[in-house]
Amino acid sequence: MDAVTFGKAGLKGWRARVADAVAGPVAQRTPVxxxxxxxxxxxxxxxxxxxxxxxAVKDLATSR
Structure with missing residues (x-):
């Protein structure tokens, strides 16, 4: 698994739409x-x- 595949795993739903909207303009202005x-x-x-x-897990553990 490469870094691009790993990073794209976090893009679902609205997060993917945000990334799609930002990726083009940023890529045009940078060398990536x-x-x-x-x-x-x-x-x-x-x-x-x-x-x-x-x-959340930490808070749950400390509340007990």
């Missing part, structure tokens, strides 16, 4: 491709999701 921009956005959303779940 559309797919790389989408992968970076997807990786960011995936990391934020993991952090959210980890915080």
């Amino acid at each position: 491709s559309d797919d790389q921009v989408r992968a970076a956005i997807g990786a960011l959303f995936l990391a934020l999701s993991v952090m959210y779940v980890a915080k």
Whole structure:
């Protein structure tokens, strides 16, 4: 699995629409491709999701 595939795993629903809207303009202004921009956005959303779940588990564990 390469980084682009990993990053795109985080793009579902509205997150994919955001990445699609942003990828073109960013890719035109930078030396990266559309797919790389989408992968970076997807990786960011995936990391934020993991952090959210980890915080919820931590809060659950400390409330007991």
